[in-house]
Amino acid sequence: MQPASLSIGTLARLADVKVPAIRFYEVIGLLPTPHRTDSNRRIYGSDDVRRLSFIKHARQLGFRVDAVRALLALSDDPDRPCEEANALAAEQLADVEARINRLEALRSELRRMIDAACNGRTGDCRVIEVLGDHDLCADEHGQPLTLSSA
Amino acid sequence: MQPASLSIGTLARLADVKVPAIRFYEVIGLLPTPHRTDSNRRIYGSDDVRRLSFIKHARQLGFRVDAVRALLALSDDPDRPCEEANALAAEQLADVEARINRLEALRSELRRMIDAACNGRTGDCRVIEVLGDHDLCADEHGQPLTLSSA
DNA sequence: CCTACACCCTCTAGCGACTAGAGGATCAAG
DNA sequence: CTTGATCCTCTAGTCGCTAGAGGGTGTAGG
Numbered sequence A, B: 001m002q003p004a005s006l007s008i009g010t011l012a013r014l015a016d017v018k019v020p021a022i023r024f025y026e027v028i029g030l031l032p033t034p035h036r037t038d039s040n041r042r043i044y045g046s047d048d049v050r051r052l053s054f055i056k057h058a059r060q061l062g063f064r065v066d067a068v069r070a071l072l073a074l075s076d077d078p079d080r081p082c083e084e085a086n087a088l089a090a091e092q093l094a095d096v097e098a099r100i101n102r103l104e105a106l107r108s109e110l111r112r113m114i115d116a117a118c119n120g121r122t123g124d125c126r127v128i129e130v131l132g133d134h135d136l137c138a139d140e141h142g143q144p145l146t147l148s149s150a
Numbered sequence C: 001c002c003t004a005c006a007c008c009c010t011c012t013a014g015c016g017a018c019t020a021g022a023g024g025a026t027c028a029a030g
Numbered sequence D: 001c002t003t004g005a006t007c008c009t010c011t012a013g014t015c016g017c018t019a020g021a022g023g024g025t026g027t028a029g030g
Helices: A008-015 A019-027 A046-060 A065-076 A083-115 A127-132 B008-015 B019-027 B046-060 B065-076 B082-115 B126-132
Strands: none
Touching: A008 A019, A008 A046, A019 A046, A046 A065, A046 B126, A065 A083, A065 B126, A083 B082, A083 B126, B008 B019, B008 B046, B019 B046, B046 B065, B065 B082, B082 B126
């Protein structure tokens, strides 16, 4: 494998990831340290395109870097049981579903506010209640939003 | 109102928010500067509990601090002219709906990944396979997840 | 051959929204 | 009167990048 010999910019275009992000992924160990040309430029191959696309896709799905690392390790070693991968995905799914539920509660409240004809004053704005009252939450909602859990 | 006189630690427990986060919210203007005791300690009341709970929930839902500020302003001033409030609410509603759509796309893809039964090795794992090949995705889920697009 | 310009290199700093820790003051209980 | 919890301010670290400075290199046209 590794037929092509790609510059970092070409790799970036192929995987639709920005150049500095590729260097960043190298630093944090998601991508292997690539070979270099005589003039110190990074050289990549098609395996790197695949790996980087994998990373990008996983990140888009909201997996955090540690989870991506775990998933990459799993995909690197096809003989490992895939329960681990399923568990990671299930965890991610639960997270997404919890967020959807809460957003739907907020959506209906915002709609209610807007639909309520108000001639003059905002009146009985219940936004703060919807967001302030824990009991209105359908589910447990443990962790606050972070970049990765977004 | 403001019957009770709460320490920052008590407020933190009541709203389930960490103490330094409360001080941070004060600095960035989400919480009003509280009164102090003679020995310079912050004193809070029940309004602050409500406000802080609101902030916490809004943040969990992925609203940026700026949006939380706007929502707070909306609920702070019931005499505010309707158009302004409606515009603000509509803006937030659009934001929430976009977020829901995005999360629903993620959810269906995660479900598809998980539902494809793979009981064995990662080599056959659907999760890994899907992550590697974007063409296997049913939906568009183009943009990377950020705090705001959560 | 020279120049222009796109690309590459490393390094540091910045973002949002906190969190963690240092180093010190104060309070409430025993 | 001491102990330990809590409070204060301040700085630095976290995550996952992004932006920019300040320089080297590779290539295409004149």
